[in-house]
Amino acid sequence: MAGVLALLALLLTGCKVDVPDTDVPTSQRQACRSLVTALPDHVSDQDRRGTTGNPLGAAWGDPAIVLRCGVGTPAGYDPLVGCQTVNGMDWFIPEAGMNDQQVDVVMTTYGRVPAVEVRLPAEYRPPVAAMVDLAATIAKHTKVVKSCS
Numbered sequence: 001m002a003g004v005l006a007l008l009a010l011l012l013t014g015c016k017v018d019v020p021d022t023d024v025p026t027s028q029r030q031a032c033r034s035l036v037t038a039l040p041d042h043v044s045d046q047d048r049r050g051t052t053g054n055p056l057g058a059a060w061g062d063p064a065i066v067l068r069c070g071v072g073t074p075a076g077y078d079p080l081v082g083c084q085t086v087n088g089m090d091w092f093i094p095e096a097g098m099n100d101q102q103v104d105v106v107m108t109t110y111g112r113v114p115a116v117e118v119r120l121p122a123e124y125r126p127p128v129a130a131m132v133d134l135a136a137t138i139a140k141h142t143k144v145v146k147s148c149s
Helices: 002-014 026-038 095-099 128-141
Strands: 017-019 046-049 051-053 057-060 065-069 083-086 089-092 105-109 116-120
Touching: 017 057, 017 065, 026 065, 026 128, 051 057, 083 128, 089 128, 095 105, 105 128, 116 128
Parallel strands: 017 051
Antiparallel strands: 046 057, 057 065, 065 116, 083 089, 089 105, 105 116
């Protein structure tokens, strides 16, 4: 019986998505915890999945759409090139992610504390559906400090 339970636990753990850690400032941890708890059950018509690793993250679908809360400034950051506003939420998307429909998109909220990153596999492009699905929850649990415009 113990062997069956161990196998079942291994199988269930294998179905979870490993969310990479973030170095979240202590002052932002509670906002991130609240955000993750309140996230929707579906993003881009994909069901929410269990996660391991970073407790301040979430995932949906297979391949997984992965959200991390409390991230720093993204690589290649240039708000003049990649700032997009959808449902009142500003997002930074690197130029390569905006132009090549065959690549995964890494989008990061712009001007919000804590910042939120969403990695969206190319299969779910365009990223607008995910942006819309996440906007209200992110807006409720983060604070605006600047905007694209």
